[in-house]
Amino acid sequence: MTNYDTVIIGAGMSGLAAGIRLAMFDQKVCILEKHKVPGGLNSYYERQGRKLDVGLHAMTNFACKGERGRPLTKLLKQLRIPYEKLELSQQNFSRIHFPGYNISFSNDPQLLTKEIEKNFPQQKDHVARLLELVRNFDDVNLDNKPQSAKEKVREIITDENLLEMLFCPLLIYGSAWENDMDFSQFVIMFKSIYLEGFSRPQNGVRTIINLLLEKYKQLGGELRLGTGIKKIDIENGSVQGVTLDSGEKIQAKKVMSSIGLPETMNIVSEKSDASPPGNMSFTETILFFDKKPVDFGIKETIIFYNNHEKYDYKKAEDFCDYRSAVICFPNNFGCDDYDEGLIRVTFIANFEKWNELDRPTYLQRKKEVRDEAMALITKLFPEFRANLLYHDVFTPKTITRYTGHLKGAVYGTTRKARDGRTSIKNLFICGTDQGFLGIVGAMLSGISMANLHCLMNGDKT
Ligand SMILES: Cc1cc2nc3c(=O)[nH]c(=O)nc-3n(C[C@H](O)[C@H](O)[C@H](O)COP(=O)(O)OP(=O)(O)OC[C@H]3O[C@@H](n4cnc5c(N)ncnc54)[C@H](O)[C@@H]3O)c2cc1C
Structure with a gap:
């Protein structure tokens, strides 16, 4: 039986990056991935000759080459991947759209402060204080205790409309909590979206996945696709290895799981406490058109849309909550590598509602989501008159099916294991x-x- 130093469960972004680090320092490491294609929540597929990204709207944390202290710079250094290979192009600008207010932001943080001053002049000093707090907070400290970001930010930002607008992109791009987020996560997201900004690699997520795969294989790491793990084997509270769906057993001194905390605890062979999966899931509608958004004067890269005063970031009561959405225009990055116009629309959804449908009703509901997405585009841009060439809609059920995340919870459980430890030794x-x-x-x-x-x-530089 093969005995590895570390087995990694899942070939998503985190599993591949972990694998590279371990292989780089001569560990005998194997990544086991249930699906035939790597990438997990951020994978890709092809339909009718069109290349579709599952997850990618934009990469957060933009940095120019070599920019010091930036997460992207550190990440590439640790993975020994040259910056140029990502072929990043920056967003034009993005916009938060609320009733009566529009705030645009770009990769230059000054645009955000100017726009806030224009819309909320009385909050100018408050925003300066918030920026100071964000810049000085040690957001990645693994010992930070969870605390409500809204409570903390409300001590500084006294206009509720501004507060709701600032939280909107941060919640939908990264909160497992409903209507709030952990303050450390708030700071991470604030920096990554408002202070660093969005970009997109040429050819989308494939570029990132291929770079990770190439590096991992060069370093001698093993990857087995189409290899699901049925059970993590434990003896006397310590990891022994894993049992595959096929029944094959693999021994490992350590197991690193990227499939989620409840999902991991569900396949542990001894009983253990599992935190419940989160509630936040989404539908994603991907629409291809015969014309590009810019042909109709649409220049935004991403719009965070909300049509009521408060931004209700919680599980949809019905199949989807159409009161808010994220609309992404992938053509509107600096370099457009698509032949056709492409628009992606994300709605907050309800896993249980989607999961209980029979097949014909499920397909019918997906059509309704597409129609709502189209209606929203033409509501925001009445001049938009392109013909739909192809579309796909995926639902919370699709997310569970293709990534194993329980309840289609894209952002996982609300109780994070920040130090990565579990109740089991070496898991x-x-x-x-x-x-x-x-x-x-x-x-x-x-x-x-x-x-x-x-x-x-000493191995970690
Ligand atoms: C619609 C959508 C849009 C998004 N947009 C963006 C965006 O614009 N920008 C951004 O930065 N992020 C975005 N994200 C989020 C981003 O995709 C994720 O946060 C990130 O990819 C998570 O990576 P991960 O490695 O933690 O987990 P995952 O990607 O979930 O990887 C886990 C892997 O484990 C595998 N697995 C599960 N169970 C088993 C098992 N039993 N045995 C073996 N393998 C198993 C899964 O198949 C999967 O490949 C989006 C996500 C979605 C769904």
């Missing part, structure tokens, strides 16, 4: 449920958890 968590989310966050999580738990001191 660790990385990725979504360690608490660092998104493409950059998940990769940083994989790196930091591999460094902390699986590499000897």
Whole structure:
């Protein structure tokens, strides 16, 4: 039986990044991935010759080449991947749209402060104080205790409309909590979206996944796709290895799981406490058109839309909550590599409602989601008149089916294992449920958890 130093469960962003770090320091490491294609929540597929990204709207944490102190710079250094290989192009600008207010922001944080001053002049000094707090807070300290971000930010930002607007992109791009988020997560997201900003690699998420795969294989790491793990084998409270769906057993000194904390505890062979999966799931509608958004004067890269005063970031009561959405225009990054117009629309959804449908009703409901997405685009941009060439809609049920995340919870459980430890010796968590989310966050999580738990001191530069 093969005996590995570390087995990693899942070939998403965090699992691949963890694998690279371990292989780099000569560990015998194997990544086991249930699906035939790597990437997890941020994978890709092809339909009718069109390349579709599952998750990618934008990569957060933009940094220019070599910019010091930036998460992206640190990440690439740790993975030994040259910056140029990502071929990043920056967003034009994005916009938060609330009734009566519009706030635009770009990768230059001054645009955000100017827009806030224009819309909320009385909050100018308050925002300066918030920025100071955010800049000085040690957001990645693994010992930070969870605390309500809204409570803390309300001590500074006294206009509720502004507060709701500032929280909107941060919640929908990275909170497992409903209508609030952990303050450390707030700071991470604030920096990554408002202070650093959005970009997109040429050819989308494939570029990132291929770079990670290439690096991992060069370093001698093993990857087995189409290899689901049925059970994590424990003896006397300590990891022994894993049992595959096929029944094959693999021994390992350590197991690093990226599949989520409740999902991991569900496949532990001894009884253990599992935190429940979170409630936040989404539908994603991907629409291809015969014309590009810019042909109709649409220049925004992403719009965070909300049509009522408060931004209700909680599980939808019905199949979807159409009162808010994220609308992404992937053509509107600096370099447009698509031949067709492309628009992605995300709605907050309800896993249980989608999960109980029979097949014909499920397909009918998906059509309704597409129609709502189209209606929202033409409501915001009445001049938009392009013909729909192809579309796909995926639901919370699709997310569970293709990534194993319980209840389609994209941001995992509300109780994160920030230090990556579990109640079982040598079983660790990385990725979504360690608490660092998104493409950059998940990769940083994989790196930091591999460094902390699986590499000897001194191996980690
Ligand atoms: C619709 C959508 C839009 C998004 N947009 C963005 C965006 O614009 N920007 C951004 O930065 N982030 C975005 N994200 C979030 C981002 O995709 C995730 O935060 C990140 O990819 C999580 O990576 P991970 O490694 O933690 O987990 P995952 O990607 O979930 O990886 C876990 C892997 O484990 C595998 N697995 C599960 N169970 C088993 C098992 N039993 N055995 C073996 N393998 C198993 C899964 O198949 C999966 O590949 C989006 C996500 C979604 C769904």
